[in-house]
Each structure stands twice: as C-alpha cells, then as structure tokens.
Amino acid sequence: MAEERIYEEFGQYIVPSSWKDKVWDIKEYQRFHENTIKDKKAIENWWEKWANKLFWFKKWDRVLDDSNPPFYKWFVGAETNLSYLCLDWQIEQGRKNKLALIWEGEPYDETVKKPKELKKFTYYDLYQQTNRIAYALREKLGVKKDEILTFYMPMIPELLLYMLAVQRLGASHSIVYSGFSALALAERAIAAGSRIIVTADALYRRGKVKPLKEIVDEAVNICEKRGHNIEHVIVVNRTDRPGIPWKEIKDIWHHEFIKDIPENARIEPERLKSDSISYILYTSGTTGKPKGVQHSIGGYAVGLCATMKLIFDINEEDIYWCVADIGWVTGHSYIVYGPLMTGTTTIMYEGAPDYPWPDRWWDIIERYAVTVFYTTPTAIRMLMKFPLDLIKKHDLSTLRIIHSVGEPINPKVFHWYFKNLGREDVVATSTWWMTETGQILTGHFPGLGKIFPLKPGTNGFPLPGVKMEVLDVDGNPCNPGERGYLVISTPWPSMLTTLYQDPERYIDVYWSKFTKNKQWRFYTGDYAVKDQDGYLWVLGRADDVLKVAGHRVGTAEIESAMLMHPTVVESACIGKPHKLKGEVPCIFTVLKQGVSPSPELETELKLHLRKTIGPIVASDAIILFVETVPKTRSGKIMRRLLKAVITGQKLGDITTLEDPTAVKEAERAYQYLK
Numbered sequence: 001m002a003e004e005r006i007y008e009e010f011g012q013y014i015v016p017s018s019w020k021d022k023v024w025d026i027k028e029y030q031r032f033h034e035n036t037i038k039d040k041k042a043i044e045n046w047w048e049k050w051a052n053k054l055f056w057f058k059k060w061d062r063v064l065d066d067s068n069p070p071f072y073k074w075f076v077g078a079e080t081n082l083s084y085l086c087l088d089w090q091i092e093q094g095r096k097n098k099l100a101l102i103w104e105g106e107p108y109d110e111t112v113k114k115p116k117e118l119k120k121f122t123y124y125d126l127y128q129q130t131n132r133i134a135y136a137l138r139e140k141l142g143v144k145k146d147e148i149l150t151f152y153m154p155m156i157p158e159l160l161l162y163m164l165a166v167q168r169l170g171a172s173h174s175i176v177y178s179g180f181s182a183l184a185l186a187e188r189a190i191a192a193g194s195r196i197i198v199t200a201d202a203l204y205r206r207g208k209v210k211p212l213k214e215i216v217d218e219a220v221n222i223c224e225k226r227g228h229n230i231e232h233v234i235v236v237n238r239t240d241r242p243g244i245p246w247k248e249i250k251d252i253w254h255h256e257f258i259k260d261i262p263e264n265a266r267i268e269p270e271r272l273k274s275d276s277i278s279y280i281l282y283t284s285g286t287t288g289k290p291k292g293v294q295h296s297i298g299g300y301a302v303g304l305c306a307t308m309k310l311i312f313d314i315n316e317e318d319i320y321w322c323v324a325d326i327g328w329v330t331g332h333s334y335i336v337y338g339p340l341m342t343g344t345t346t347i348m349y350e351g352a353p354d355y356p357w358p359d360r361w362w363d364i365i366e367r368y369a370v371t372v373f374y375t376t377p378t379a380i381r382m383l384m385k386f387p388l389d390l391i392k393k394h395d396l397s398t399l400r401i402i403h404s405v406g407e408p409i410n411p412k413v414f415h416w417y418f419k420n421l422g423r424e425d426v427v428a429t430s431t432w433w434m435t436e437t438g439q440i441l442t443g444h445f446p447g448l449g450k451i452f453p454l455k456p457g458t459n460g461f462p463l464p465g466v467k468m469e470v471l472d473v474d475g476n477p478c479n480p481g482e483r484g485y486l487v488i489s490t491p492w493p494s495m496l497t498t499l500y501q502d503p504e505r506y507i508d509v510y511w512s513k514f515t516k517n518k519q520w521r522f523y524t525g526d527y528a529v530k531d532q533d534g535y536l537w538v539l540g541r542a543d544d545v546l547k548v549a550g551h552r553v554g555t556a557e558i559e560s561a562m563l564m565h566p567t568v569v570e571s572a573c574i575g576k577p578h579k580l581k582g583e584v585p586c587i588f589t590v591l592k593q594g595v596s597p598s599p600e601l602e603t604e605l606k607l608h609l610r611k612t613i614g615p616i617v618a619s620d621a622i623i624l625f626v627e628t629v630p631k632t633r634s635g636k637i638m639r640r641l642l643k644a645v646i647t648g649q650k651l652g653d654i655t656t657l658e659d660p661t662a663v664k665e666a667e668r669a670y671q672y673l674k
C-alpha cells in the first residue's frame with residue numbers, strides 16, 4: 001500500500017477549537033520526550049509512574065530487567081492479576097455500581113428502531129458473573145494456572161466474562177476470531193495445547209444466523225485426527241437455533257454449566273508474576289505458520305493504563321466505545337482490559353456497522369452519549385458512502401476524541417470524520433501499534449493536557465518512554481521525508497514477551513533485521529516516514545503481509561491454502577489496492593497440467609479459501625490464472641513484479657528474473673481481469 005499513500009509532507013495544521021490554548025510547541029514536546037528515553041533510568045522512571053497508579057499484590061524489585069535481550073522483563077518480582085484489576089480493584093475504588101459494560105446485540109426491533117437485546121453490567125455484575133464462571137471452570141473442569149483455553153466466540157458479554165474468569169484463575173486465553181475457518185481454529189487450538197474450547201451455537205451478522213458450533217465440531221475432529229484431544233466444548237446459547245449437533249459429556253451448555261453455582265461464589269484471584277502469560281493471540285507473518293504472540297500481565301497492564309489516559313484521556317465520566325472485534329488485539333486491549341482497569345464504561349456491540357441501518361453507529365453514539373470513540377479506516381470508508389443526512393439527524397456532540405487504528409488513514413477520510421463526526425473540534429489521530437506491541441505506541445497525547453496540531457492522516461509522535469526510528473536498509477536513520485523501515489528502539493511495558501513456545505522465531509522475526517552497533521531493535525515490518533516536524537507516518541507493510549479491511553493476513557498463508565487444492569501447483573499472492581478494504585488478495589495461480597481455467601474453478605477456489613482460512617480473505621479475493629509466475633533464478637517468487645503489473649508501475653530491476661514471459665503472463669491475466 002505504501003505507494004498509494006498520500007501523505008502531506010508539511011501537512012495542514014489543525015487545532016480543534018477547544019484545544020486552542022493547549023498546544024505543544026513541538027520542540028518542547030520533543031525535549032520532554034527525549035528526557036523520557038535518554039537512558040534506562042529515564043525509561044524506568046516514566047513507566048514506574050504509571051505502574052504506581054495500578055494495584056499490585058506485591059510491588060516490583062526492578063522496573064526493567066534487560067540483562068537477557070530481547071527477552072525483556074518488566075516489573076520483576078511484582079504480582080498482580082488482570083481480573084482483580086478490572087473488577088475487585090474497581091469496586092474497592094467505589095465503582096461497584098458504576099456501569100462497566102453496555103452491550104447491544106444485533107437483532108433490532110424494526111418498528112421502534114431499537115435493539116431487541118440490550119444488557120448493562122455494573123462493575124459488581126461483572127464481578128459476580130466472572131466469579132461464577134471461574135468457579136465452574138475450576139470446580140467442574142479443573143481449569144488451573146498456566147492452562148490455555150481457546151475461545152471462538154461472537155461479540156457477546158460472555159466472551160468478556162470468560163476472559164476475566166480465566167485471568168482470575170491464572171490461566172490464559174487464546175482467542176480465535178469467529179470469522180476464521182475450522183482448520184485455522186484447529187491449528188491454533190493444537191498450537192496452544194488447549195483442551196477446552198469456548199464458543200456459541202451461532203452468531204448474528206447482517207441479519208443472518210451464522211453457525212459456530214458446527215465449525216467447532218469440525219475443528220475438534222481435525223484436532224483428533226492430528227492426535228490432539230479437545231476434552232470439552234462450552235457453548236453459549238446465543239440464537240436458540242434448533243438442531244445443534246451435540247455430544248454428551250464433551251459438549252456443555254454454558255447456562256447449565258453455571259446454573260448450580262451460587263450467586264455468591266467467589267474465587268480468590270491468583271497472585272500472578274508480572275511476566276506470566278495473560279494470553280496468546282495468533283497473528284499472521286511472512287511464513288504460513290501463524291505466530292502465537294504471548295503477552296504478559298504486569299507490563300501489559302501498565303502499558304494499557306498509560307495509554308487509556310495519554311491517548312484517550314479517559315476520565316470518570318467518559319463513555320468509551322471501541323468498535324473492534326475482541327477476536328483481534330484491539331478488542332483485547334481496548335474493549336476489555338484497558339477500559340475496565342481504568343474504571344471506564346465500555347461499549348461492546350454485535351454485528352456490523354451498517355446493519356440493520358447505515359446509521360447504526362451514529363444511533364449508538366447518540367443514545368449513550370459516547371465521548372471517546374475508537375474506530376477503523378475501513379469502516380469509516382464504508383460509512384462515507386451514505387448520505388450525510390444520516391449523520392446530521394443524530395446528536396454526536398458528546399464526542400471529544402476519535403482515534404483510528406489498523407491501517408493508514410487517508411487525509412480525505414480523516415477530513416470526512418473530523419468534520420462530520422467531530423464538528424472539527426475533536427482530537428483525532430491514527431494510533432499506530434500492532435498485536436505484538438500490545439499497546440498503542442504513537443499518537444497525540446491529550447492526556448498530558450496538551451496536544452500537537454493535528455495533521456490529517458498522521459500517526460503523531462511516539463509515546464513518551466518509547467523510542468521509534470525510521471531506518472534505511474543498512475540500519476542508518478533516514479532523513480526527514482525519506483521512506484524507511486519502522487523500528488522500536490527501546491523496550492516498552494506491553495510488549496510481547498516471546499512467541500509461544502518458539503523463542504528462536506521471536507528473535508528471528510523481530511530482532512534480527514536491524515542489529516547495527518549491537519543494539520536491539522524491534523522490527524515492525526512497516527514502512528514509515530518521519531516528516532520535518534518529527535511526526536510519524538506509517539505507510540503500510542514492507543513485508544509479505546496484507547491488511548485486508550484492517551485484518552492482517554500473510555501472503556504465505558494464502559498461498560499455502562491455495563496449494564492444498566488438488567488443481568493448484570503454484571500461486572503467488574500480492575495485495576491489490578481496494579477502495580473500501582484498503583487492499584485485497586490478488587492471487588496469481590498456476591494450475592496442474594491438464595486442468596483448464598474456468599469461472600467455475602475460480603468460484604471453487606474461492607470457496608476453498610473460505611474454508612481453509614475464512615471469509616475475511618476469501619470474500620474479495622481475486623484469482624488470476626497464469627501459466628507461470630515470475631521467479632528469480634534461485635526460485636524465489638518475485639512478488640514485487642506482480643505488484644508492479646497490477647499497479648501499473650515500472651518493473652525496476654529485473655536482472656535476476658529467470659523467465660521474462662512470466663511477467664507477460666501476469667500482464668495478460670491482469671488485462672483480462674480489467
């Protein structure tokens with residue numbers, strides 16, 4: 001996507017009127033920032049200040065242990081528990097009756113235009129229900145410390161409750177987004193060594209009931225075939241759907257599971273070491289095998305607490321809404337753990353932004369008087385298509401902060417929401433981070449009481465306490481305005497602790513690309529630019545990873561899925577720019593001798609992708625049939641050339657290209673598509 005990004009070198013400076021008197025002189029911020037990263041002590045001091053705002057069963061002996069890089073340890077010796085932080089501690093601080101969670105289901109009552117299901121939970125409600133689930137998990141299924149449960153769930157409150165229940169027991173979760181296929185689910189459950197999967201009978205999306213239990217059953221079978229036993233599947237009854245396949249003993253209804261657990265059942269939260277595993281989350285990389293990003297407890301909590309304040313400026317009276325799905329890291333950090341541990345009211349909704357009405361989001365913002373809104377460029381691009389009247393009829397004046405995440409935001413999109421949602425008086429930035437970072441790392445920091453002038457589409461500045469650089473291939477800093485690779489040059493508290501059971505890969509993927517002067521630098525995989533003022537602009541992935549509607553998917557995963565089909569011998573996948581989704585997979589496919597391309601085969605292959613990876617990838621994928629794909633003489637696929645073909649750019653250096661007809665082939669296939 002890098003090439004498509006329109007970034008304005010000098011940008012336009014915008015200051016929301018409410019912030020007119022509270023603007024950083026950029027040099028002043030840079031001095032302040034510099035002071036927080038100048039040495040290890042400074043970094044420790046900065047984060048310790050935030051750690052002191054949280055609850056600990058036991059405080060740390062050391063803030064940061066960097067004696068064995070890149071295996072950094074934060075808050076060494078300290079003990080806490082995410083469930084305790086999000087529930088008990090909130091109650092202790094007087095928030096027992098405060099609204100903690102507002103949840104809206106998808107089915108709407110057409111006549112009154114209101115959701116049929118709406119649930120509100122106080123902190124005490126969440127506390128009570130989490131305890132019951134934790135109790136049942138421990139007493140009935142023997143769940144204990146260090147075990148990983150896999151969740152494959154819709155956006156329903158039970159997901160959040162199970163997360164907190166598992167944390168309470170000192171166990172961990174691995175959430176698999178409900179749009180993934182049975183195969184993807186099985187592979188992740190096996191990799192995590194889970195013996196329990198929590199799911200629902202089905203989910204609602206755009207008016208349809210989409211079965212989940214059957215997918216889980218299929219995954220359980222795949223696990224068994226591969227010698228991994230899933231002992232239990234806990235099923236939340238979401239849709240009352242008849243005819244759900246059921247296996248006694250293995251399958252357990254959630255409502256029956258907790259039925260006989262008394263309301264006052266309590267589980268003492270485990271006192272967990274800071275670097276214990278809170279969760280793992282599988283994400284895509286440049287090889288076919290997903291990476292189990294492993295997160296900590298203590299450091300993770302500190303990073304979230306700091307960013308809830310710095311980035312979202314969270315205060316007691318805020319109503320906070322992050323529209324992500326909990327299946328991705330954004331939902332983990334900024335729907336569940338971050339908002340709850342800072343005592344805010346968090347909103348969770350099921351379904352889609354534009355169903356049953358294209359103004360569903362604006363309706364929700366108005367009804368709850370949302371003040372802080374966290375959204376994605378993909379969704380905004382989709383909602384921009386609808387007439388403005390749909391926005392104008394809602395009172396959105398409570399909004400004061402609107403951030404986006406997941407992919408670069410084009411200045412045009414920024415302007416649209418800044419004006420139409422934010423009446424040109426909100427703080428808005430594109431907050432950059434990734435599954436691995438656990439927490440937001442760039443932005444504007446209204447929580448410091450001052451902001452920088454906004455620039456449409458920028459990612460702002462690195463957080464205090466975090467050094468980020470843009471480097472050239474040799475590891476030298478790029479000049480302002482020059483494109484380079486984004487690296488993080490200091491450890492930060494919410495960072496991943498390793499890749500689950502694969503420390504070598506952890507070092508290899510993230511810490512081996514930029515090692516100049518023997519310094520440890522985390523390679524993000526992104527291209528970025530720092531402009532003359534020091535603002536960061538992330539341009540897109542520099543590696544073979546696509547962002548499809550903000551979701552991350554590796555081209556290698558798509559290619560290996562294609563190869564699983566009996567008619568395919570080879571394929572090369574690249575990202576094709578797409579108006580709404582940012583990019584979609586474009587797959588150059590070579591068929592077995594004797595198999596002819598046809599529209600039917602194309603449909604079949606798309607269906608195959610849907611089954612092996614999931615609909616996120618498959619729904620807008622483009623399959624192009626070719627005789628061969630361009631390769632180097634050593635046999636590496638030259639995706640760069642394919643990208644040039646579909647974006648109409650120059651081919652560049654082709655000296656290593658083995659067979660020039662491959663490029664002609666790609667051009668021909670692409671021409672045919674047009």
Ligand code: WT7
Pocket residue numbers: 283328329330404405406407408409430431432433434435436459524525526538539540541547550551552
């Ligand atoms: C990749 C990480 C963590 C949030 C959800 C995505 C891209 C993320 C931005 C942004 C430009 C962004 C990067 C990054 N990305 N936020 N504000 N501006 N690009 O998490 O699935 O781990 O993906 O998303 O390319 O590497 P993820």
